[in-house]
Amino acid sequence: MDAIRHHSFxxxxxxxxxxxxxxVPGPGEVLVDAVAHGVHLLDTSIRRGEAGPPLPLPTLPTVPGREIAGTVSVLGDGVDPAWAGRPVAAHLGPVPDGGGYARRVVVGADRLHALPETPDGTPLDPAAAIAMIGTGRMAAYTLDVAAVTPDDVVVVTGAAGGLGTLFVQExxxxxxRVVALAGGPAKLAVLRDLVSDPGRLALVDYSAPDWPDAARTALGATPATLVLDGVGGPLGTAATSLLSGAEGADAAGAGRLVAYGWASGSANRYTAWAPDDERIESALEVRYAVGPDAPPMGDQRPYQERALAHAASGRWRVVTHRVPFAQAARAHRELEERRTTGKVVLV
Structure with a gap:
């Protein structure tokens, strides 16, 4: 069968x-004929040989990837016959040798999710399901950590990414109110098209040198109350300053920073969001959705099921960046160069 491998980092x-x-599936396992394969930023770190916790580096050669969707074709011993022929999605788990970039993938039956039906009675699109199994799961968990309320003014960094598009919608x-930060007019257009009522959404191009001023203008006299940041570094620090940086705002006003990633590549992954301004730092409540200070996610399945249900119902419109399976190198490059919107999927 076809598979994507790398023999070196x-x-x-x-x-x-x-x-x-x-x-070949063993007891309790199934074989899935995959038609969609999730590409994660962590996959690019592993490929470069830079991965650390939570995953060790794999033994080479390796087949990357931990998110797949397709149809169950073979059942191992002890598997419920009802799974035969069903369209499914699955996260393969926290393993360095994921095996997801392959045409056929062995999956434990306990990891399977049947694709939910959309309002027109058809199964959820496999690429959208891929986005929900990993990225949607993380979005649901992070939103629980953030505890968004109608009184919040939310700043989302990387708002056109797989997680960002879901944060904006939810x-x-x-x-x-939402201030969405994304790089360039094309990404802002994707966000604009996601929402039916743009009245509470402000779009800011962070590739413009004066973007913090544009964000403060959008905020007016009301500072942000919550920053959802998966970027860190200078962008994350500047975004965090919006928690008390609005004109006329109380510099000691309360605000929450929820840090869930490190797309900036900062070596200090879990403290890259600390702002430079001590006034802001002293007023800040920091919550982590990743790293040693994050609350445990526990059983991931409820988050996956919630995300799949939101996508199937249309509550979450899923944005995907689809690349042909054989062009996995292109998918990695575009993801690393921030030329993607939504979840990157090999199809």
Whole structure:
């Protein structure tokens, strides 16, 4: 079967399409004929040989990827016959040798999610399901950590990414005002098209040198109360300053920073969001959705099921950046260069 492997750590070009033997499901497992394969930012770190906690580096050669969707084709011993032929999605778990960038993937039956039906009676699109199994799960968990209320004014960094697009939609659904930060007119247009009522949404291009001023103008006299940041570094620090940086605002006003990633590549992953302004730092409540200070997610399945249900119902419109399966190197490069919107999926 076709699979994407790398025999060394390095740039995207180490990812190559090869033929490998078909896997065979064991007891309690199924074989899934995959049609969609999730690409995660962590996959790019592993490919470069830079991964650390929560995953060790894999043994080479390796097939990357931990998110797949497709159809169950073979059942292992002890698996419920009802799974045969069903469209499913699955997260393969916290393993360095994921195996998800392959045409056929062995999955534990306990990890399967049947694709929910949309209002027209058809199963959820597999690429959208991929986004919900990993990214949607993390979005649901992070939103629980953030506890958005109708009184919040929410700043979302990386708002056109897989998580950001979901945060923007859910914060608006919860009645909050949202300032969405994204790089360039094309990404802002994607966000604009996501919402039916843009009255509580302000779009700011963070690639413009004066973007913090534009964000403060959008905020007016009301500072942000919550920053959802998966970028860190200078962008995350500048976004955090909006918690008490609005004209006429009380500099000691309360605000929450929820840190859930480190797309900036900061070496200090879990403290890259600390602002420079001591006034803001002293007023800040920091909550982590990743890292050693994050509350445990516990059972991931309820978050996955919630995300799948939101996507199937249309509450969350899922944005995907789709790349042909054989062009995995392109997918990695575009993700690393921030040329993607939404969840990156090999199809």
């Amino acid at each position: 390095g740039p995207p070009e180490v990812l190559v399409l090869e033929q490998v033997p078909d896997p 914060a608006l659904h919860d009645g909050a």
